[in-house]
Amino acid sequence: MKLNGISSNTPLNGNHLNGKHNGHTLNGHSHDVDQLIDAIGDEHGAASIDTPMRPDAFDLDDDTKIDLIEEHFREIMGILGLDLTDDSLKGSPRRVAKMYVKEIFRGLNPENKPAPTLFDNKFRYNEMLVEKDILVQTYCEHHFVPIIGKAHVAYISSGKVIGLSKLNRIVEYFSKRPQVQERLTVQIADELKKVLETEDVAVIVDAKHLCVSTRGVHDVNSSTITAAYGGKFEDEATRQEFLRYISCSNVTI
Numbered sequence: 055m056k057l058n059g060i061s062s063n064t065p066l067n068g069n070h071l072n073g074k075h076n077g078h079t080l081n082g083h084s085h086d087v088d089q090l091i092d093a094i095g096d097e098h099g100a101a102s103i104d105t106p107m108r109p110d111a112f113d114l115d116d117d118t119k120i121d122l123i124e125e126h127f128r129e130i131m132g133i134l135g136l137d138l139t140d141d142s143l144k145g146s147p148r149r150v151a152k153m154y155v156k157e158i159f160r161g162l163n164p165e166n167k168p169a170p171t172l173f174d175n176k177f178r179y180n181e182m183l184v185e186k187d188i189l190v191q192t193y194c195e196h197h198f199v200p201i202i203g204k205a206h207v208a209y210i211s212s213g214k215v216i217g218l219s220k221l222n223r224i225v226e227y228f229s230k231r232p233q234v235q236e237r238l239t240v241q242i243a244d245e246l247k248k249v250l251e252t253e254d255v256a257v258i259v260d261a262k263h264l265c266v267s268t269r270g271v272h273d274v275n276s277s278t279i280t281a282a283y284g285g286k287f288e289d290e291a292t293r294q295e296f297l298r299y300i301s302c303s304n305v306t307i
């Protein structure tokens with residue numbers, strides 16, 4: 055049994071059985087709750103399709119968020135025992151803060167959502183359009199480490215078509231958040247349905263979770279596949295056609 059990474063049979067001032075070590079409580083978590091938190095992370099369950107956000111999520115501007123995260127990350131590094139006067143480490147809190155706000159979690163802010171560019175379907179192309187092997191780089195919301203893989207998306211035009219690079223941009227936007235793969239898949243599909251004004255949309259995400267490969271069960275070989283099918287893609291023949299096009303190969307990273 056583990057207590058925040060400390061074995062529970064380690065003598066901890068004699069009070070480890072009370073959920074305390076070195077006189078510090080586990081932020082009010084009992085052992086059971088602490089284990090539940092680990093279990094939820096390892097099971098990678100998602101509670102809702104919308105990314106859970108606070109009502110005041112955008113009261114602070116980006117620069118203030120960067121300053122605050124820098125401060126808190128410096129504290130985390132200090133608690134870990136790292137010497138922040140070291141030349142190599144001293145810039146890390148600010149680097150991490152900027153990376154969170156401006157890069158890897160910028161998809162939390164709806165202002166960064168790509169504006170769809172739609173065109174009339176002049177060629178009257180009424181077959182399936184598939185864009186496969188779109189790079190996915192997102193971050194597990196339970197462990198804050200990368201999930202890396204590919205997305206394959208398809209739609210059948212209802213009269214409008216979208217610029218191909220916009221498909222990449224939509225995948226990228228929903229990836230730049232703390233995520234679970236199931237939610238990412240559905241969020242991409244829902245956005246495509248909305249933008250293209252059709253239910254005839256399919257999305258497959260095939261990705262490796264670094265929280266599975268570099269910790270926990272340390273499985274470096276497995277990848278996770280999730281799918282969302284709407285409208286005509288619920289029909290077996292259409293779905294099989296899509297699967298044939300993407301031939302669902304495993305990702306390598």
Ligand SMILES: [Zn+2]
Nearest residue numbers: 194196197265
């Ligand atoms: Zn994880």
